[in-house]
Amino acid sequence: MQSPSPEHPGLMIRDPYRYSDSVLVIPPGLTQCLSCFDGSQTELDLRAELVRITGGFDVQDILRTFVDTLSGAGFLEDEQFENMRESRRQDFAEQAVREPSHAGAAYPADPEELRTTLDSYMNAEPAADSARDGLFALAAPHVSPEGGWRSYASAYSVLRPEHKDRTFVILATSHYGRPETFGLTRKPFRTPLGTARTDAALVDWLAEHGGPAAIMEDYCHSFEHTVELQVIFLQHALGPGVRILPVLCGPFAKSVLEGGKPEDDDGVSQFIRALGELRQREPGLFWILGVDMAHMGARYGDSFAATAGEGRMLDASEGDWARIERITAGDPTGFWELVRENRDSLKWCGSSAFYAFLKCAPEARGQLLRYEQWNIDEQSVVSFAGLAFRG
Secondary structure, three states: OEOOOOOOOOEEEOOOOOOOOOOEEEOHHHHHHHHHOOOOOOHHHHHHHHHHHHOOOOOHHHHHHHHHHHHHOOOOOOHHHHHHHHHHHHHHHHOOOEOOOOEOOOEOOOHHHHHHHHHHHHHHOOOOOOOOOOEEEEEEOOOOHHHHHHHHHHHHOOOOHHHOOOEEEEEEEOOOOOOOOEEEOOOOEEEOOEEEEEOHHHHHHHHHHOHHHEEEOOHHHHOOHHHHHHHHHHHHHHOOOOEEEEEEEOOOHHHHHHOOOHHHOHHHHHHHHHHHHHHHHOOOOEEEEEOOOOEEEHHHOOOOOOOOOOOHHHHHHHHHHHHHHHHHOOOHHHHHHHHHHHHOOOOOOOHHHHHHHHHHOOOOEEEEEEEEEEEEEOOEEEEEEEEEEEO
């Protein structure tokens, strides 16, 4: 992304997978050289580009420093990167607990401050009506609670003390996992509020029956925020030791880009079938969807700046509402037809979790509790909602 520092202009590079902790700013004069690192060009090509940029032939020191800096930071696909990747994956595999990754950034790291913050969110939003029988699922955002707290509160207000002993299956967006996969982990999730237990027996069952799309101990869990943010709201509502079954849902990219249904992929089909079988085996499960909706504006590759509730976001809201209508009606086919239009021009990052849930719970009927749009920065908007499901 563009460097946010006026004193250090250029292109800022960081590793979202956290194999590398480095952050580099490539000066404007050298950003063009990054295209030389495409796997097909050589150092001679890079040298020629540097000669063109500098107007001189003595570029060996610049070339060497540039290459060594990128490599040392873990930003080239070489032995250094492979070692960093394997080290981070091994570290996570050996951890007994999934440590909080976003405490102190997305939410307060101090337990009392976090409780006070969550209390303020929940108390400011009127409790949703959950008196009717059959409540078994909710959908909440995974955007920063600072921006999405009203939708979080609307969704988590449906929980009652009698839900405390349920296992909560959290179907959450995987921003970094491979398409057509589902990331599983047995690790408990620690937050400032305590440690949420993971139902290892059900994880093992799902890993055994979920087929090749089930990725066990998915490294993405170590830094992905979409489950973690659901856990803090669950803990606040029902206590720190809530029992969870976390699943990171990768995008159904093959269907969006090439056509057909998500379950035309054998792995996706088998995993969704396993989720349905799990519901039959364990009727007391409660389902949580950690999902955002549209992503519009400069941050997300659009050529325009987006403002919540204005201009193009009015059109986006119409698209969101059409999809939400299909979701609340329990219509996965109709929902996915809308997602596939124009290859998901709304860029919903929760679509795979919604679809998997609707397919494994065909009796689900939803209630929209709140819909919102939020400017995540001055030029970009995310939309999200709180929903409750009965069946």
